Amino acid sequence: MNLAFVESPVQLLNVLEWACTEGGGGRVLADVTVVVLPPVDPMSRGQLRRMAELARDEGVTVRWQEARGDSGTPLKSLRALTRLVRNADHIVIGDPFSRYVQLLLSLVRPRRLTVVDDGTATMEFVAQLTRGERLTRWHRRGGSSPRDLALAPVTAIARRRFTPSAAREVELFTAMPVIPPPGITLIPNTFSWTRARFGPPLLTKGADLVGTSLVETGVVDRAPYLEAVAELARTHGATRYFAHRRESTEKLHALEAATGLEIVRPDLPLELIARRGPIGRTVLSFPSTVVHTLPLALVGTDVKVAVCDIAPEWLRETASPRAQGFLAGVTETARDVQRLAPWRATAVTREA
Numbered sequence: 001m002n003l004a005f006v007e008s009p010v011q012l013l014n015v016l017e018w019a020c021t022e023g024g025g026g027r028v029l030a031d032v033t034v035v036v037l038p039p040v041d042p043m044s045r046g047q048l049r050r051m052a053e054l055a056r057d058e059g060v061t062v063r064w065q066e067a068r069g070d071s072g073t074p075l076k077s078l079r080a081l082t083r084l085v086r087n088a089d090h091i092v093i094g095d096p097f098s099r100y101v102q103l104l105l106s107l108v109r110p111r112r113l114t115v116v117d118d119g120t121a122t123m124e125f126v127a128q129l130t131r132g133e134r135l136t137r138w139h140r141r142g143g144s145s146p147r148d149l150a151l152a153p154v155t156a157i158a159r160r161r162f163t164p165s166a167a168r169e170v171e172l173f174t175a176m177p178v179i180p181p182p183g184i185t186l187i188p189n190t191f192s193w194t195r196a197r198f199g200p201p202l203l204t205k206g207a208d209l210v211g212t213s214l215v216e217t218g219v220v221d222r223a224p225y226l227e228a229v230a231e232l233a234r235t236h237g238a239t240r241y242f243a244h245r246r247e248s249t250e251k252l253h254a255l256e257a258a259t260g261l262e263i264v265r266p267d268l269p270l271e272l273i274a275r276r277g278p279i280g281r282t283v284l285s286f287p288s289t290v291v292h293t294l295p296l297a298l299v300g301t302d303v304k305v306a307v308c309d310i311a312p313e314w315l316r317e318t319a320s321p322r323a324q325g326f327l328a329g330v331t332e333t334a335r336d337v338q339r340l341a342p343w344r345a346t347a348v349t350r351e352a
Helices: 008-022 044-059 073-086 099-105 121-131 146-161 193-196 224-234 249-259 269-274 290-297 323-332
Strands: 002-006 033-037 061-064 089-093 112-116 169-174 184-189 203-210 238-240 262-264 277-285 304-308 338-340
Touching: 002 008, 008 044, 008 112, 008 169, 008 193, 008 269, 033 044, 033 073, 044 061, 073 099, 089 099, 099 146, 121 323, 169 277, 193 269, 203 224, 224 238, 224 249, 224 277, 224 304, 238 249, 238 277, 249 262, 262 304, 269 277, 269 290, 277 290, 290 304, 290 323
Parallel strands: 002 033, 002 089, 033 061, 089 112, 112 169, 169 184, 203 238, 203 277, 238 262, 277 304, 304 338
Antiparallel strands: none
């Protein structure tokens, strides 16, 4: 049995892309069960429910498993999934940094393990795996909290599961420009399922702007971000702002008031929204997953993707030391995109 664990809409999309590649001939592999471990924020849950509908339409079995909530929910979920995990010959995961998924991996020794894209986090995963480092999300500081220390043995076991052996095959299904460690099989994600099911899109005359959650994750100060969005909209004639699913309502209200942009909360991952259309002839983005995935999803159309770099002075003082280098790497390695210089304020007021 092929058993997949996903925690975000993009991960579920990429499981479908993997299943299409695995099935061959444009057909989704039938023997796939996807366990959805939904986050708590409403926009992510809404997109996951829509993606689950699409997956079921393709013949994929989808199981919705609440793993967050009160203190007893994770343990109940773990008990409910243990037998399913132990019966799986092949496990597919979308987030190797997830502590919950790492815990599940520590309970089993799968003969085949596939990691599908979780956006740009895949780049950091591969880099840390290659360097032999502990798996830590790029935007986090430290990593020595009591919770981190308690889960360190679980993380270490999970990390060993990502190491190929005579008894275990490890694969990476990705659209990111990465070179995996020796022994891990690289399978390119070309978004063939997305292109076969949606589009080509109707193109509008103007530009669309893609939002980011860098403010919400504590990487970028809000003031320069809002000013940069306003400048991009003025310069390129953008009329719509596609909100990231984790952007706060309060920030989006402030952005709408300051720029006049129409705020769009997508009900599906942007790759599907763009392919389905209508979409602007130019799509503007900050460093994010879409600067790598949209050119693939929109191949054969006349849509131009442009990425605006993050200026160092936009970063919060508490941002991870790795933040600037990671974000620069996201744009430097993007293919088939136009690179825009960051807007620079004459004075930047840092937020506390």
